[in-house]
Amino acid sequence: MGKLLFWVVAIALIWSVLTLIRIAQRKQERAQADAEARRRAGAPGGGAGGRGTGGRAPERIVACAHCGVYLPYSDAVRGRGSDSGDYCCVEHRDAARR
Numbered sequence: 001m002g003k004l005l006f007w008v009v010a011i012a013l014i015w016s017v018l019t020l021i022r023i024a025q026r027k028q029e030r031a032q033a034d035a036e037a038r039r040r041a042g043a044p045g046g047g048a049g050g051r052g053t054g055g056r057a058p059e060r061i062v063a064c065a066h067c068g069v070y071l072p073y074s075d076a077v078r079g080r081g082s083d084s085g086d087y088c089c090v091e092h093r094d095a096a097r098r
């Protein structure tokens with residue numbers, strides 16, 4: 001009877017150790033996959049409109065809400081408050097508000 005109890009305990013111990021190893025491996029794999037995905041994406045996760053196009057994502061182009069000229073989003077002047085458009089310059093932003 002003592003022998004049976006020993007085997008039950010031994011098998012339970014081995015099973016729990018194997019389960020822990022499997023969980024640790026899965027966690028490590030997920031961390032590696034996350035790191036690789038972040039490396040491939042380049043910039044850290046941009047929530048809105050961040051579509052992975054492979055390599056560096058092209059600059060977003062916006063149109064001036066006043067004259068319609070196209071310019072990179074980083075060069076655009078953002079409208080303040082209620083007029084939340086993009087403008088090519090401060091003059092056009094102010095002209096649109098008036």
Ligand SMILES: [Zn+2]
Pocket residue numbers: 064065066067068069087088089092
């Ligand atoms: Zn303009």
